[in-house]
Amino acid sequence: MTIRASVESISSSFMNVRSASSWFEVYAAFSTFMMLLRTALNDLIPHQIQSFIFSKLKTLLSDRQHNHQEISIEITQFWDGQTNQLFQAAQEYLPARIINSCKSLKLGKLPKHKNVVVAMDGKEEVVDQFEDIKLKWKLETSKNEPDHHKSLYNMQLFILSFDEKHRDKVMNKYISHVLNTYQTMKAEQRTIKIHSLNSRYWLTSDLTHPASFDTLALDPKKKKDIIDDLDRFLRRKDLYNKVGKPWKRGYLLYGPPGTGKSSLIAAMANYLKFDVYDLELTSVHSNSDLMRALRDTTNRSIIVIEDIDCNKEVLVRSTTNSVRLTNSFSDSDSDSDSDFDNKAVEVKGRSFTLSGLLNYMDGLWSSGGEERIIIFTTNHRERIDPALLRPGRMDKQIHLSFLKGKAFRILASNYLDIEGDHPLFEQIEGLLEKIQVTPAIVAEQLMRNEDPEVALEEFVKFLQEKEVDSVLLNCE
Numbered sequence: 001m002t003i004r005a006s007v008e009s010i011s012s013s014f015m016n017v018r019s020a021s022s023w024f025e026v027y028a029a030f031s032t033f034m035m036l037l038r039t040a041l042n043d044l045i046p047h048q049i050q051s052f053i054f055s056k057l058k059t060l061l062s063d064r065q066h067n068h069q070e071i072s073i074e075i076t077q078f079w080d081g082q083t084n085q086l087f088q089a090a091q092e093y094l095p096a097r098i099i100n101s102c103k104s105l106k107l108g109k110l111p112k113h114k115n116v117v118v119a120m121d122g123k124e125e126v127v128d129q130f131e132d133i134k135l136k137w138k139l140e141t142s143k144n145e146p147d148h149h150k151s152l153y154n155m156q157l158f159i160l161s162f163d164e165k166h167r168d169k170v171m172n173k174y175i176s177h178v179l180n181t182y183q184t185m186k187a188e189q190r191t192i193k194i195h196s197l198n199s200r201y202w203l204t205s206d207l208t209h210p211a212s213f214d215t216l217a218l219d220p221k222k223k224k225d226i227i228d229d230l231d232r233f234l235r236r237k238d239l240y241n242k243v244g245k246p247w248k249r250g251y252l253l254y255g256p257p258g259t260g261k262s263s264l265i266a267a268m269a270n271y272l273k274f275d276v277y278d279l280e281l282t283s284v285h286s287n288s289d290l291m292r293a294l295r296d297t298t299n300r301s302i303i304v305i306e307d308i309d310c311n312k313e314v315l316v317r318s319t320t321n322s323v324r325l326t327n328s329f330s331d332s333d334s335d336s337d338s339d340f341d342n343k344a345v346e347v348k349g350r351s352f353t354l355s356g357l358l359n360y361m362d363g364l365w366s367s368g369g370e371e372r373i374i375i376f377t378t379n380h381r382e383r384i385d386p387a388l389l390r391p392g393r394m395d396k397q398i399h400l401s402f403l404k405g406k407a408f409r410i411l412a413s414n415y416l417d418i419e420g421d422h423p424l425f426e427q428i429e430g431l432l433e434k435i436q437v438t439p440a441i442v443a444e445q446l447m448r449n450e451d452p453e454v455a456l457e458e459f460v461k462f463l464q465e466k467e468v469d470s471v472l473l474n475c476e
């Protein structure tokens with residue numbers, strides 16, 4: 001019997017259904033039809049395609065079956081009168097996930113931002129995939145906006161919908177994933193700030209210093225050593241906790257003026273994405289102001305005290321009779337007997353030692369302070385008391401010096417866009433070995449001509465003259 005014959009037999013049986021025997025005939029014809037259909041399908045459609053069709057049908061059916069079990073969460077723009085951080089996180093997180101698939105987006109740029117900002121425009125629902133979960137996001141405008149926001153904005157909210165069976169995973173994992181991704185994105189986009197002390201308060205502005213470890217003319221080994229040290233410091237939170245030490249690291253940068261101490265600080269801040277607090281001791285008018293200023297510094301920051309040796313406030317106690325404020329900055333460790341304690345920083349007629357200041361910082365940060373770096377700079381390390389240089393106070397000392405070796409090539413790349421080799425490089429590097437020139441002087445020389453060839457030739461002449469001068473000087 002063919003399929004067509006069996007279909008005809010079923011339909012004719014339907015027409016003539018009158019008795020129980022007729023019903024039996026219908027049933028027999030239908031069973032035969034189904035058997036024939038199954039055999040034909042097995043013969044005609046390969047097994048893989050059959051499995052594919054069945055799985056698709058199954059998903060479709062299960063999707064339809066589950067549609068009514070979808071749940072929705074509202075994430076409003078404000079929460080308890082404040083901006084809802086989860087709303088902010090979704091606002092940043094979603095455009096990054098959907099930028100290539102969404103048909104309708106909003107673009108904008110704020111003065112503070114470096115890049116164009118992308119946002120959802122609320123016209124369409126966007127879909128995010130997290131592990132095996134499909135999550136649908138829609139941006140809406142609330143009809144019940146609170147009064148205090150009414151005049152300024154229409155309050156917005158995200159509606160997040162997903163299958164109820166994923167409720168736990170969404171609440172426990174997906175929401176944290178959105179928040180964590182947002183925090184990482186914020187850290188990457190963050191503008192680093194520099195805070196300068198104005199008597200009692202920090203004045204804040206953007207750190208625009210472009211220095212990075214790539215642009216720093218420094219011996220490559222030394223550069224790697226500094227980067228490794230910073231990375232190690234960041235990784236060691238648990239160790240610092242375990243041994244009960246404040247999570248901080250002290251650096252002393254020393255070397256002649258113009259060798260890149262400030263540039264290195266900027267490169268470190270840009271690398272770590274840490275804010276910089278420029279603690280200019282001459283602008284501190286009292287100890288309480290200084291303590292308040294230190295308390296106002298944030299975690300993940302670099303505190304810089306520059307030119308520590310030539311700071312006018314550094315006084316020798318025996319010559320000034322200045323009084324140490326041991327009650328303000330308790331300095332009870334073994335350093336108190338050292339020569340260093342004879343040097344005091346005087347603030348408006350009152351004075352304290354630098355080691356006391358460091359101890360105070362330790363005390364302040366042992367309760368909650370995290371990821372702090374303190375950098376002292378000096379042009380004369382020999383003038384600094386050894387007590388201040390001991391590990392724990394100054395964990396690492398970095399000597400920045402005259403331009404030597406291949407470090408010149410970094411400046412040639414920065415200022416003249418010369419990458420790789422150049423016929424004059426060998427001669428220049430030879431001359432640099434014989435004389436002492438700071439990177440700042442080299443930078444200034446290279447900027448004198450826009451044409452890179454002329455700039456290099458002029459620079460060679462400059463170095464030759466310097467060489468002659470130094471020979472003459474040695475002869476005198």
Ligand SMILES: Nc1ncnc2c1ncn2[C@@H]1O[C@H](COP(=O)(O)OP(=O)(O)OP(=O)(O)O)[C@@H](O)[C@H]1O
Binds near residue numbers: 262440
């Ligand atoms: N190692 C370096 N790599 C690249 N540029 C440098 C380097 N050193 C100095 N420069 C250039 O010289 C300028 C002055 O350098 P910088 O202020 O960093 O030196 P410094 O050692 O802090 O000087 P000072 O002791 O006078 O404060 C920088 O803006 C930079 O252009």
